[in-house]
Amino acid sequence: MIGSVLEKIHNAVFFQELSNDALEAVAAKATLRRFADGDVMMRKGDPADSFYLILEGHLKIVTTDARGEEIIINKVGPGETIGELALVDERPRSAGAVALEDVEALEMTKDAFFNLLDQRLDVALGILRGFSHRLRFSTTYIEKVIDWSQKTAEGDYSFLEQTQPITNRPGTDDDKAAQLLSTFYSMVRKVKAREEGLKQQVEKLAFEIDQERRKKEFEEITGTEFYARLKEQAQTIRRKRQGS
Amino acid sequence: MSDGKIVSIHSFRGGTGKSNTTANLAAQVALTGKRVGVVDTDIQSPGIHVLFGLDEQKMGRTLNDFLHGAASIREVGFSIGENPGEGQGRAQLKGSQLFLFPSSIKGGEISKILKEGIDFNVLNEGLQTAISEFDLDYLFIDTHPGLNEETLLSIATSDVLIVILRPDTQDLQGTAVTVDIARSLDVPNLLLLVNKALPKHDPQAIKAEIESKFDAPVTSVLPLSFDMAENASRDLFSLCYPDHEWSKALKNVVPFILNAK
Numbered sequence: 103m104i105g106s107v108l109e110k111i112h113n114a115v116f117f118q119e120l121s122n123d124a125l126e127a128v129a130a131k132a133t134l135r136r137f138a139d140g141d142v143m144m145r146k147g148d149p150a151d152s153f154y155l156i157l158e159g160h161l162k163i164v165t166t167d168a169r170g171e172e173i174i175i176n177k178v179g180p181g182e183t184i185g186e187l188a189l190v191d192e193r194p195r196s197a198g199a200v201a202l203e204d205v206e207a208l209e210m211t212k213d214a215f216f217n218l219l220d221q222r223l224d225v226a227l228g229i230l231r232g233f234s235h236r237l238r239f240s241t242t243y244i245e246k247v248i249d250w251s252q253k254t255a256e257g258d259y260s261f262l263e264q265t266q267p268i269t270n271r272p273g274t275d276d277d278k279a280a281q282l283l284s285t286f287y288s289m290v291r292k293v294k295a296r297e298e299g300l301k302q303q304v305e306k307l308a309f310e311i312d313q314e315r316r317k318k319e320f321e322e323i324t325g326t327e328f329y330a331r332l333k334e335q336a337q338t339i340r341r342k343r344q345g346s
Numbered sequence: 347m348s349d350g351k352i353v354s355i356h357s358f359r360g361g362t363g364k365s366n367t368t369a370n371l372a373a374q375v376a377l378t379g380k381r382v383g384v385v386d387t388d389i390q391s392p393g394i395h396v397l398f399g400l401d402e403q404k405m406g407r408t409l410n411d412f413l414h415g416a417a418s419i420r421e422v423g424f425s426i427g428e429n430p431g432e433g434q435g436r437a438q439l440k441g442s443q444l445f446l447f448p449s450s451i452k453g454g455e456i457s458k459i460l461k462e463g464i465d466f467n468v469l470n471e472g473l474q475t476a477i478s479e480f481d482l483d484y485l486f487i488d489t490h491p492g493l494n495e496e497t498l499l500s501i502a503t504s505d506v507l508i509v510i511l512r513p514d515t516q517d518l519q520g521t522a523v524t525v526d527i528a529r530s531l532d533v534p535n536l537l538l539l540v541n542k543a544l545p546k547h548d549p550q551a552i553k554a555e556i557e558s559k560f561d562a563p564v565t566s567v568l569p570l571s572f573d574m575a576e577n578a579s580r581d582l583f584s585l586c587y588p589d590h591e592w593s594k595a596l597k598n599v600v601p602f603i604l605n606a607k
């Protein structure tokens with residue numbers, strides 16, 4: 103297959119861990135497919151028998167709401183893959199995909215994919231790495247969202263100031279998790295602004311130390327037998343080291 | 347005994363940035379040409395090995411083995427200079443004299459040592475042996491938060507204690523107690539380091555306020571940074587992004603360590 107296609111495959115996070123040789127093996131098993139604006143690439147509920155790596159153009163991922171109206175869940179572009187999770191978990195398509203312009207994509211069927219995994223341990227490993235890479239990214243972002251949610255619930259908005267809105271790296275698979283994070287961020291900023299409108303009050307950090315408590319905690323630690331022994335041993339060691 | 351110095355990094359509460367700060371400081375000091383060791387005494391929840399790219403597979407003998415008498419300190423020391431591993435930051439440590447003494451991350455090993463407890467003399471001997479056998483100029487100790495026994499042990503032996511705190515009331519309260527303990531244990535150099543400062547805080551004002559409260563130098567005020575959080579301990583931040591505000595502020599701490607008596 104032509105070099106430019108190989109390069110595009112390599113740029114996809116999903117395949118970024120693969121060697122050139124492994125990429126060629128992938129490309130050899132895949133079919134280049136073209137779709138026009140409005141073409142349905144996948145239908146919700148269909149059996150998942152292949153996945154696509156988008157090379158050119160954008161498409162929308164859609165589902166329908168209770169009234170049967172279309173909801174766009176996401177927009178997907180070059181370097182991204184669609185449908186690959188369904189290959190592994192064997193569930194039917196959870197959403198549909200419709201081309202928004204001329205789309206060029208590599209299709210790999212489930213059979214070809216597993217065939218390849220069977221034959222090539224390096225490809226299988228590379229793909230596993232692609233998966234775990236993405237999971238790790240997502241986990242980092244999701245932990246952040248959890249942390250922020252808890253803080254927001256407690257009315258602690260301090261994280262807003264320490265955070266610069268995230269720069270999405272286009273075309274990488276951490277986009278969605280990053281989008282969640284940035285959406286969450288702007289939501290909290292709006293919530294905060296609203297709240298501040300209500301209470302026109304400036305917060306100030308209380309830098310007061312409770313001396314009573316300080317003394318009590320100090321005594322609790324130093325009052326033990328362990329501490330007395332430690333202090334003695336530490337003195338001996340310091341004297342020894344100074345003497346040398 | 348050799349005159350290598352023990353530098354303990356501690357904080358009263360968890361998550362203040364001890365492990366990241368320790369690893370980055372140790373790397374910066376090693377890059378000045380000093381011979382540096384890093385010991386993870388956070389036996390309950392070891393973490394610093396991650397920053398140096400070690401996982402369970404790469405990890406050989408551990409501090410736990412030493413404490414059980416199953417390995418010598420020489421066997422525990424892992425040369426980062428020879429095995430800097432992947433990561434653009436860590437790669438710069440190739441050839442440096444930096445040795446990691448990791449703590450085991452195996453559940454069984456952790457509970458075993460927690461059950462048995464740590465003998466002050468054995469740990470201290472380990473630290474001294476690490477200094478003499480590896481001819482270290484500095485031995486950094488990453489500790490477990492709070493003032494439990496193993497942490498008190500490392501404070502008691504340190505020549506330099508760096509207490510990290512965030513500018514919030516709870517950290518300040520806990521730091522007050524830590525400072526009192528360090529003085530009671532005659533730590534010769536007591537230094538403070540503020541991490542995760544918000545942009546709304548003026549670093550100079552924070553420094554002045556905290557110094558007056560504790561009567562100890564604040565070596566630097568490191569900003570809370572999204573980039574740091576995103577790095578998520580994957581690599582040594584100050585080597586990856588040397589011109590970042592956090593890295594520049596971190597490097598301010600180095601002379602305090604190099605000049606400690």
Ligand SMILES: Nc1ncnc2c1ncn2[C@@H]1O[C@H](COP(=O)(O)OP(=O)(O)OP(=O)(O)O)[C@@H](O)[C@H]1O
Pocket residue numbers: 357359360361362363364365366367388393489490491541542543568569570571572574575576577578579592
């Ligand atoms: N200045 C900073 N800005 C943003 N995030 C930071 C900063 N410093 C550290 N972090 C993040 O805070 C978390 C805790 O850091 P680290 O593990 O170094 O702290 P610790 O004190 O060793 O924690 P523990 O008490 O659990 O051992 C990490 O995810 C780290 O990336």
Ligand SMILES: [Mg+2]
Pocket residue numbers: 364365366388392393394488489
């Ligand atoms: Mg830690």
